[in-house]
Structures are given as structure tokens and as C-alpha cells.
Amino acid sequence: MIAREASSGYDLAYRLKIMQNTHHSQIYPMLAKLEENGYLLSTTQFQERKPNKKVYAITLNGLELLREWSKTPVKVPVSRDEFIIKLQLDWLNPSRTSELLEERIRYLEEQLRETEKTLVTIQETLGLTSTNEKKSNMPYQIYQRKYQLTLTEKNWCLNLLGK
CATH class of the missing domain: 1.10.287 (Helix Hairpins)
Incomplete structure (x- = not known):
């Protein structure tokens, strides 16, 4: 999703909810790790009357990692219903x-x-x-x-x- 357009962690969590039960507490550490490894870049977006937000964009290395990951076999989902x-x-x-x-x-x-x-x-x-x-x-x-x-x-x- 970040590969298509830069997103904040909040926006990403909202869009991910359709695919899996993901919580903000899971997303932010993952974004930080991806940024630390050079797969994402972040900018701070200043907002009036709201806290500033970090907006993440994918790097060329991140795009290559994503391209390689998309070629791997799909894992069978674990169902805990x-x-x-x-x-x-x-x-x-x-x-x-x-x-x-x-x-x-x-x-x-x-x-x-x-x-x-x-x-x-x-x-x-x-x-x-x-x-x-x-x-x-x-x-x-x-x-x-x-x-x-x-x-x-x-x-x-x-x-x-x-x-």
C-alpha cells in the first residue's frame, strides 16, 4: 500500500484492516524497522490543531524487496476462529x-x-x-x-x- 502512495501509520492500519486483523501497536514498530533498514523514508507532516504525523514512502530498495517477496509462495493462513x-x-x-x-x-x-x-x-x-x-x-x-x-x-x- 505504501508502494502505491505515501501513507501514515494510521492510514495504513485503516487500509490493512480488510486483509488482516492488524493493530496500530504492530504497525508502528514494523514501519520503524523498515525505515531503519532503508526500505522506507518518512517525512513529518505538520497539522494545525492535530498532532504532527509521519508519512512513509517506499524506497527503491523497499520496492525491490517487495517485488521479491511478491514472488514467494503464499503461506496457508492459520485459522483461529x-x-x-x-x-x-x-x-x-x-x-x-x-x-x-x-x-x-x-x-x-x-x-x-x-x-x-x-x-x-x-x-x-x-x-x-x-x-x-x-x-x-x-x-x-x-x-x-x-x-x-x-x-x-x-x-x-x-x-x-x-x-
């Missing part, structure tokens, strides 16, 4: 299963609403009007993927509830 673990314990408390599924559906519905808003914002901000423009815009497609995965999980929960 407390929801699934609790569902597997349904024999301990059968009445809790329906509650868990209903809670999850409410959570997923909120996620769907938020993702829809983001899709509309991307579409409007970038002026994406045709299906081809949407297909070739990777940020739009990443959010579209999130939407479809969330919708699939919601439908799975509804199916388990017999709805």
Missing part, C-alpha cells in the same frame, strides 16, 4: 448453539453493511461505472471478495438454524 471452536462444543451446551448462530448472523449483517458502504465509496471515489472497470480495480475486488465470503458464512449460519 473461536466461533467455530464453540460450535464444535455444542454437545456441552446444546441450547447455546442457536444463540451463537444468531449472534454471528447479527455480526455478519453488520459486516455486510459496512462492506457495502466501502464498495460504494470506492466506486464513487474512483468513478467506477462499468463492470469491466470494477473487475480491473483490485481494491474494489478485495472488498467484493470480503462481501461474498461474509454473505456465504451468513447463509451457512441461516442454513444451520433451518432458515
Whole structure:
């Protein structure tokens, strides 16, 4: 993301949230380390009535490192889903299963609403009007993927509830 445009740690955390559960406390030490190793440069952006912020840009060495990393095989993601673990314990408390599924559906519905808003914002901000423009815009497609995965999980929960 910094490879496309200079970003503050806060902006980066916001954009990364779609791909992984990343916290600011993880991002800032990583940015400092990347800068220390010469992969990023930072400038201080002065702001009125707000604290100054550091804006990071990628260096040529950073771009080369990123290019090499992008060629490496994708690791299989580690899944630690407390929801699934609790569902597997349904024999301990059968009445809790329906509650868990209903809670999850409410959570997923909120996620769907938020993702829809983001899709509309991307579409409007970038002026994406045709299906081809949407297909070739990777940020739009990443959010579209999130939407479809969330919708699939919601439908799975509804199916388990017999709805």
C-alpha cells in the first residue's frame, strides 16, 4: 500500500484492516524497522490543531524487496476462529448453539453493511461505472471478495438454524 502512495501509520492500519486483523501497536514498530533498514523514508507532516504525523514512502530498495517477496509462495493462513471452536462444543451446551448462530448472523449483517458502504465509496471515489472497470480495480475486488465470503458464512449460519 505504501508502494502505491505515501501513507501514515494510521492510514495504513485503516487500509490493512480488510486483509488482516492488524493493530496500530504492530504497525508502528514494523514501519520503524523498515525505515531503519532503508526500505522506507518518512517525512513529518505538520497539522494545525492535530498532532504532527509521519508519512512513509517506499524506497527503491523497499520496492525491490517487495517485488521479491511478491514472488514467494503464499503461506496457508492459520485459522483461529473461536466461533467455530464453540460450535464444535455444542454437545456441552446444546441450547447455546442457536444463540451463537444468531449472534454471528447479527455480526455478519453488520459486516455486510459496512462492506457495502466501502464498495460504494470506492466506486464513487474512483468513478467506477462499468463492470469491466470494477473487475480491473483490485481494491474494489478485495472488498467484493470480503462481501461474498461474509454473505456465504451468513447463509451457512441461516442454513444451520433451518432458515
